[in-house]
Amino acid sequence: MNYICLTCSESENIPLNVVRDFDRMDQGDRAVPPQFTCESCGGAMYPEYYKGIHGYEYRVSDRLENKEVEGNSK
Numbered sequence: 916m917n918y919i920c921l922t923c924s925e926s927e928n929i930p931l932n933v934v935r936d937f938d939r940m941d942q943g944d945r946a947v948p949p950q951f952t953c954e955s956c957g958g959a960m961y962p963e964y965y966k967g968i969h970g971y972e973y974r975v976s977d978r979l980e981n982k983e984v985e986g987n988s989k
């Protein structure tokens with residue numbers, strides 16, 4: 916599945932079973948998907964689309980919109 920870097924927009928294909936393993940081990944905030952680090956810039960990567968094992972859906976478009984809103988409010 917496709918992960919997109921929020922900083923440089925680099926994409927990386929991460930096997931779904933790897934993401935699911937991370938998701939299963941993650942006992943923290945379920946609103947946050949399994950996170951990976953961009954190999955190009957060290958920034959945070961976000962799934963293009965991922966439905967987690969707890970039923971949450973994550974989209975990079977949501978994250979990018981939120982980022983924009985945060986920026987505008989300051």
Ligand SMILES: [Zn+2]
Pocket residue numbers: 920921922923924925953954955956957958
């Ligand atoms: Zn990057």
